[in-house]
Structure formats: C-alpha cells, structure tokens
Amino acid sequence: MxxxxxxxxxxxxxxxxxxxxxxxxxxxxxxxxxxxxxxxxxxxxxxxxxxxxxxxxxxxxxxxxxEKADILEMAVQFLREQASSKSNESYQSGFSHCLQETLRHLSLHAPLQPAEREQIKRFYVHQRTSMHTRLSTEPRAQFCMPSKRHSTLRVRKSLWRPW
Missing domain, CATH: 1.20.5 (Single alpha-helices involved in coiled-coils or other helix-helix interfaces)
Structure with missing residues (x-):
C-alpha cells in the first residue's frame, strides 16, 4: 500500500x-x-x-x-461461582425460614412430643451441616479444576432432590 x-x-x-x-x-x-x-x-x-x-x-x-483463553475461562467460572454462592445463601436462608415456620405451625396446632421435637432438631442440624459442607468444598474444587468434564460431574452430584 x-x-x-x-x-x-x-x-x-x-x-x-x-x-x-x-x-x-x-x-x-x-x-x-x-x-x-x-x-x-x-x-x-x-x-x-x-x-x-x-x-x-x-x-x-x-x-x-x-494463556488468554485460560484466563477468560477462569474469570467466567469465578463469576458463575460467585452468582451460585449468592443463590445458595438465599436458598439456605429460605430453607431455615421454612423449617422455622413449619415448626411454629406444628406447635400451634398439635403439641409436639419431646421425641418429635428432638427428631426435627436433628433433621435440621443434619441438613444444615450437609449444606455447609457441600458449599464449603465445592467452590474450591470448581476453581482448581477448570476441566469441563469435572464441572458437569459436580453439577450432577450437588443437585438436591427430595426423593
């Protein structure tokens, strides 16, 4: 030219x-x-x-x-992790609120026996600790393993189903 x-x-x-x-x-x-x-x-x-x-x-x-592509993938993964942790916190607080309302409703309409109260309390503690364990271990594993194969396996494992 x-x-x-x-x-x-x-x-x-x-x-x-x-x-x-x-x-x-x-x-x-x-x-x-x-x-x-x-x-x-x-x-x-x-x-x-x-x-x-x-x-x-x-x-x-x-x-x-x-490489630049790796950096961008890690940034996207980190931002997704941040978004999911916020939704997990929201889920956790909603779960706690729901359980408290359930207990309040049950105690108003039918007095609970001490054994039933203890069983519900154990269930609540178990759910809460398993949720904390899952939340505290997953983000670190997700950030350290950028492989897509690992991330799809992790999503399937962490999906909670009531049945």
Missing amino acids: ASYECNRDFPVEIIPSSCARHSIKCRKIIVEKIRRDRISNSIEELRTLLQTNQTNQCPEQPSARL
Missing part, C-alpha cells in the same frame, strides 16, 4: 482526498492498537487477580503461565 503524505507538490484537487484517506487509515490503526492494549491490560490484570485467588485456594498447584 502506498503511504500518502500531505505535500504541497500535489495538485490542489488531490491533496484533500489523499490526506483524508491517510488520516482515516492512521486513525483506524491507532484506535485498533489502543483497543488491543486495553484488552491485553485487562487480561493481564485478570490473570494477576485470579492467580492470587488460586494460590490462596489451591497452594498445591504450580503456578504456570496462563
């Missing part, structure tokens, strides 16, 4: 169009370079943030240089 420079040696009719084309071409190149630099800087910042988080959660894994 020929490089156009605004030069007074050209006839007057040619100067504006050639300078305009050159100016537009230069502007596109500069804008593209700025865009790529922003992307690279953001990915580099994500890499740093994710690696510090990963070393805190999985100190046994060696820290290798990550």
Whole structure:
C-alpha cells in the first residue's frame, strides 16, 4: 500500500482526498492498537487477580503461565461461582425460614412430643451441616479444576432432590 503524505507538490484537487484517506487509515490503526492494549491490560490484570485467588485456594498447584483463553475461562467460572454462592445463601436462608415456620405451625396446632421435637432438631442440624459442607468444598474444587468434564460431574452430584 502506498503511504500518502500531505505535500504541497500535489495538485490542489488531490491533496484533500489523499490526506483524508491517510488520516482515516492512521486513525483506524491507532484506535485498533489502543483497543488491543486495553484488552491485553485487562487480561493481564485478570490473570494477576485470579492467580492470587488460586494460590490462596489451591497452594498445591504450580503456578504456570496462563494463556488468554485460560484466563477468560477462569474469570467466567469465578463469576458463575460467585452468582451460585449468592443463590445458595438465599436458598439456605429460605430453607431455615421454612423449617422455622413449619415448626411454629406444628406447635400451634398439635403439641409436639419431646421425641418429635428432638427428631426435627436433628433433621435440621443434619441438613444444615450437609449444606455447609457441600458449599464449603465445592467452590474450591470448581476453581482448581477448570476441566469441563469435572464441572458437569459436580453439577450432577450437588443437585438436591427430595426423593
């Protein structure tokens, strides 16, 4: 491609169009370079943030240089994990509230025997501890194993069904 420079040696009719084309071409190149630099800087910042988080959660894994695609996958996975942990907290508080309302309703309409109260209390404690255990172990495993095969297995295991 020929490089156009605004030069007074050209006839007057040619100067504006050639300078305009050159100016537009230069502007596109500069804008593209700025865009790529922003992307690279953001990915580099994500890499740093994710690696510090990963070393805190999985100190046994060696820290290798990550590719841009790996960094983006880890960022997406981390954001999904954050969203699911918020929904798990909401689920947990809803579960506790529901159980408390059930106990209140049962005690109003039919007095519970001490053995029944104890059984319900044990059920509640068991549900709560299993939920805490599941929530505390899954995010760390999910972040350390970015493989899609592991994530589909984990989703199937953690799905709670009442039957």
